[in-house]
Amino acid sequence: xxRSSLLKNMSNNTKQTMTVVIALLVLMVVFSIASPYxxxxxxxxTIGLQTSITCITxxxxxxxxxxxxVDLSVGSCxxxxxxxxxxxxxxxxxxxxxxxxxxxxxxxxxxxNAVMVTKMRMxxxxxxxxxxxxxxxxxxxxxxxxxxxxxxxxxxxxAQYRLFGVIPLPVIYMLALGLLASFLLRKTVIGRNxxxxxxxxxxxxxxxxxVFKIQIFVYVFSGVMASVAGIILxxxxxxxxxxxxxxxxxxxxxxxxxxxxxxxxGHGSIIGTIFGALILGVLMNGLNLMNIxxxxxxxxxxxxxxxxxxxxxxRSMQGV
Amino acid sequence: xxELLQVIGIxxxxxxVKALSGVDFSLRAGEVHALIGENGAGxxxxxxxxxxxxxxxxxxxxxKGKPYLPQTPKYAQQNGISMIYQEFNLxxxxxxxxxxxxxxxPRRFYNLLIDDAKMNRETQALLDSLNLQIKxxxxxxxxxxxxxxxxxxxxxxxxxxxxxxxxxxTSALSENEVQKLFSIIRMLCKQGVAIIYISHRMEELSxxxxxxxxxxxxxxxxxANWADVTIPKLISLxxxxxxxxxxxxxxxxxxxxxxxxxxxxxxxxxNVSLQVRSGEVLGIAGLMGAGRxxxxxxxxxxxxxxxxxxxxxxxxxxxxxxxxxxxxKLAYLPEDRKKDGLMLDLEVxxxxxxxxxxxxxxxxxxxxxxxxxxxEEKINDLAIKTPSPRQIVQYLxxxxxxxxxxxxxxxxxxxxxxxxxxxxxxxxxxxxEVYCLINELAAAGAAIIMISSEMPEILGMSxxxxxxxxxxxxxxxxxxxxxxxxILSMASNLAINLSEN
Numbered sequence: 001x002x003r004s005s006l007l008k009n010m011s012n013n014t015k016q017t018m019t020v021v022i023a024l025l026v027l028m029v030v031f032s033i034a035s036p037y038x039x040x041x042x043x044x045x046t047i048g049l050q051t052s053i054t055c056i057t058x059x060x061x062x063x064x065x066x067x068x069x070v071d072l073s074v075g076s077c078x079x080x081x082x083x084x085x086x087x088x089x090x091x092x093x094x095x096x097x098x099x100x101x102x103x104x105x106x107x108x109x110x111x112x113n114a115v116m117v118t119k120m121r122m123x124x125x126x127x128x129x130x131x132x133x134x135x136x137x138x139x140x141x142x143x144x145x146x147x148x149x150x151x152x153x154x155x156x157x158x159a160q161y162r163l164f165g166v167i168p169l170p171v172i173y174m175l176a177l178g179l180l181a182s183f184l185l186r187k188t189v190i191g192r193n194x195x196x197x198x199x200x201x202x203x204x205x206x207x208x209x210x211v212f213k214i215q216i217f218v219y220v221f222s223g224v225m226a227s228v229a230g231i232i233l234x235x236x237x238x239x240x241x242x243x244x245x246x247x248x249x250x251x252x253x254x255x256x257x258x259x260x261x262x263x264x265x266g267h268g269s270i271i272g273t274i275f276g277a278l279i280l281g282v283l284m285n286g287l288n289l290m291n292i293x294x295x296x297x298x299x300x301x302x303x304x305x306x307x308x309x310x311x312x313x314x315r316s317m318q319g320v
Numbered sequence: 321x322x323e324l325l326q327v328i329g330i331x332x333x334x335x336x337v338k339a340l341s342g343v344d345f346s347l348r349a350g351e352v353h354a355l356i357g358e359n360g361a362g363x364x365x366x367x368x369x370x371x372x373x374x375x376x377x378x379x380x381x382x383x384k385g386k387p388y389l390p391q392t393p394k395y396a397q398q399n400g401i402s403m404i405y406q407e408f409n410l411x412x413x414x415x416x417x418x419x420x421x422x423x424x425x426p427r428r429f430y431n432l433l434i435d436d437a438k439m440n441r442e443t444q445a446l447l448d449s450l451n452l453q454i455k456x457x458x459x460x461x462x463x464x465x466x467x468x469x470x471x472x473x474x475x476x477x478x479x480x481x482x483x484x485x486x487x488x489x490t491s492a493l494s495e496n497e498v499q500k501l502f503s504i505i506r507m508l509c510k511q512g513v514a515i516i517y518i519s520h521r522m523e524e525l526s527x528x529x530x531x532x533x534x535x536x537x538x539x540x541x542x543x544a545n546w547a548d549v550t551i552p553k554l555i556s557l558x559x560x561x562x563x564x565x566x567x568x569x570x571x572x573x574x575x576x577x578x579x580x581x582x583x584x585x586x587x588x589x590x591n592v593s594l595q596v597r598s599g600e601v602l603g604i605a606g607l608m609g610a611g612r613x614x615x616x617x618x619x620x621x622x623x624x625x626x627x628x629x630x631x632x633x634x635x636x637x638x639x640x641x642x643x644x645x646x647x648x649k650l651a652y653l654p655e656d657r658k659k660d661g662l663m664l665d666l667e668v669x670x671x672x673x674x675x676x677x678x679x680x681x682x683x684x685x686x687x688x689x690x691x692x693x694x695x696e697e698k699i700n701d702l703a704i705k706t707p708s709p710r711q712i713v714q715y716l717x718x719x720x721x722x723x724x725x726x727x728x729x730x731x732x733x734x735x736x737x738x739x740x741x742x743x744x745x746x747x748x749x750x751x752x753e754v755y756c757l758i759n760e761l762a763a764a765g766a767a768i769i770m771i772s773s774e775m776p777e778i779l780g781m782s783x784x785x786x787x788x789x790x791x792x793x794x795x796x797x798x799x800x801x802x803x804x805x806x807i808l809s810m811a812s813n814l815a816i817n818l819s820e821n
Contacts, residue, residue: 190684
């Protein structure tokens with residue numbers, strides 16, 4: 001089979017994912033030449049650990065973006081749920097019960113976002129921007145802007161334990177949740193309907209799809225994913241930090257968009273988001289190893305995101 | 321006679337498609353030149369070359385005898401060629417005058433400020449010259465579809481166009497709005513403007529066209545004086561074969577009343593009712609804005625109602641939203657397929673399954689094999705022309721897109737099927753197929769409600785016809801009673817009221 005017909009036979013989604021994988025490989029080759037330390041297991045695991053937060057939050061954003069909406073509140077939600085988790089443990093709850101409660105709180109935050117967007121008919125951008133500010137304020141207010149320490153030894157294992165002494169648990173969560181998210185999105189009725197709603201909300205409504213239900217689903221999922229990230233972060237720093245994860249919504253959106261999720265709704269994949277998050281993680285890690293300052297790292301990330309959005313725009317102009 | 325525009329041997333190839341091969345065409349000052357052909361015949365490509373959107377690969381254009389090489393739409397406009405598209409290019413939040421003078425507003429105070437007074441004055445003069453009752457200061461979103469169309473035409477006239485290209489200009493207009501458009505067209509022709517008029521509607525062309533050019537498969541087939549040809553002849557030239565019946569026979573006696581809507585009332589509807597039997601096609605006729613679409617949307621739960629009751633198979637049903645409607649086996653194929661019907665950037669299979677995914681799932685998990693079978697079956701049964709079930713639906717022709725929507729509701733075994741303008745923008749051959757499908761659905765026992773603004777379609781397809789006007793039912797006619805004149809007189813209460821005022 002010739003190369004061109006091979007390309008023709010791949011679906012657009014596959015083509016997109018291939019592009020992202022190639023970009024990731026190129027980055028990795030460049031950094032492994034630039035720094036001998038880059039490919040060492042320890043460093044790769046650090047990348048995995050750093051990527052997991054962006055990636056897990058990114059799963060939620062992938063759902064929301066495919067549904068044609070956006071959730072800007074996830075960064076604040078990470079901090080808020082982390083603080084809540086710490087407070088619950090301080091109040092004497094067992095770590096496992098505290099984790100379950102925290103996940104529920106994340107779901108509740110998502111539910112409230114969805115109510116603002118559906119029942120109150122607010123534009124998603126504005127509604128979740130409000131939630132971003134409100135949740136951050138709440139996290140700071142209830143802690144008086146001070147960290148809430150967690151001195152239960154078991155809790156820190158959640159994020160700090162390494163499987164076989166090598167793989168950090170958050171990397172495992174990232175992969176397991178990725179499988180779950182991908183299954184929900186591609187194999188279930190509700191996941192498939194997310195695409196329909198994102199592509200054309202009115203057509204979906206007139207086909208008898210409950211748009212309300214779909215939006216509740218994507219926002220609750222996004223809130224729960226943010227709370228998972230909140231718990232992981234709290235476990236890593238063994239405290240609830242009200243000022244943590246500021247701007248993480250941008251990373252999560254960037255991961256999804258780099259991975260081919262459309263800001264206009266209707267298109268996207270979980271595997272794409274994983275690679276998108278890896279590109280961001282590798283980029284920051286590699287630049288770090290090359291002793292490039294945090295400020296320039298941020299600049300580089302921004303350029304990558306702009307480039308990814310531009311690619312998305314090109315795709316839409318070709319009508320793909 | 322004077323040839324205003326000559327197109328000589330124009331060819332255009334897109335990757336994989338020969339869109340135009342050696343097309344000739346000519347246009348005379350002051351004529352209405354109908355351009356007809358099925359979708360994909362190359363009409364739009366030719367127009368896009370004339371208006372500078374595409375560049376021809378080969379051939380020559382002569383405008384007033386001089387070579388004409390349009391590079392951009394702006395260049396075409398400056399040379400007096402304007403096109404009015406089916407989808408309007410007006411900005412809803414701006415006023416009529418602001419839209420007409422967009423990017424060429426008259427200025428004052430060292431060219432820094434827009435001279436609103438002058439702009440409105442000149443717009444008023446322009447609208448007056450077209451006998452239009454539109455205010456220059458009205459916002460576009462307050463206008464009817466017909467009025468928007470007139471504003472588009474006025475906008476083209478500000479450019480001092482010699483050639484005006486109209487693409488399906490009447491597809492959203494009611495009968496008397498069409499007449500208004502025609503009188504404007506005739507007036508323009510008297511002033512020497514040449515009109516290229518693209519349409520599928522033969523009856524209207526008979527009224528307005530001086531000459532006609534038929535295209536098929538990217539070729540010029542025939543140019544003739546309209547008076548010298550017959551409609552059947554033109555249709556056979558368009559499709560390359562002859563179509564004997566425009567509307568297929570239906571030989572089913574309608575059964576019992578399966579669905580009733582009683583006293584539907586909201587802002588747009590005043591106590592509207594209907595009954596439909598199984599195996600029956602109930603046509604709803606009326607002018608634009610008569611409340612037909614609002615009526616069926618209210619039935620389907622898409623719009624809120626203040627009062628009204630639905631009865632299916634003898635028992636009342638509650639339909640608060642489309643989810644309820646679909647559960648009660650109602651189906652709705654909206655008039656604007658692209659806006660309200662299809663997920664345009666998703667695949668054929670996703671679109672077919674959109675209303676029925678949960679029926680092919682256990683515990684919320686989709687049964688892929690079952691879905692594939694169902695989609696294959698619908699594609700075969702409805703003869704949907706698509707290279708694969710994974711094809712993005714926007715690349716299908718209008719007829720095939722409509723079949724995809726029909727397929728969507730066949731998956732639900734819908735019992736009451738509402739078609740809103742089922743053949744709008746669909747070419748002649750595919751129209752016939754859609755009619756056959758509607759008949760098959762009726763024959764299988766479905767109750768069909770069909771809204772149409774095309775008089776022959778209403779007359780040719782319906783067993784019974786409801787006529788609506790100003791949100792009320794103003795008449796009901798059986799197939800044998802119905803004539804174009806009777807329907808029109810029932811539908812035009814509005815026009816009479818207006819002239820009294």
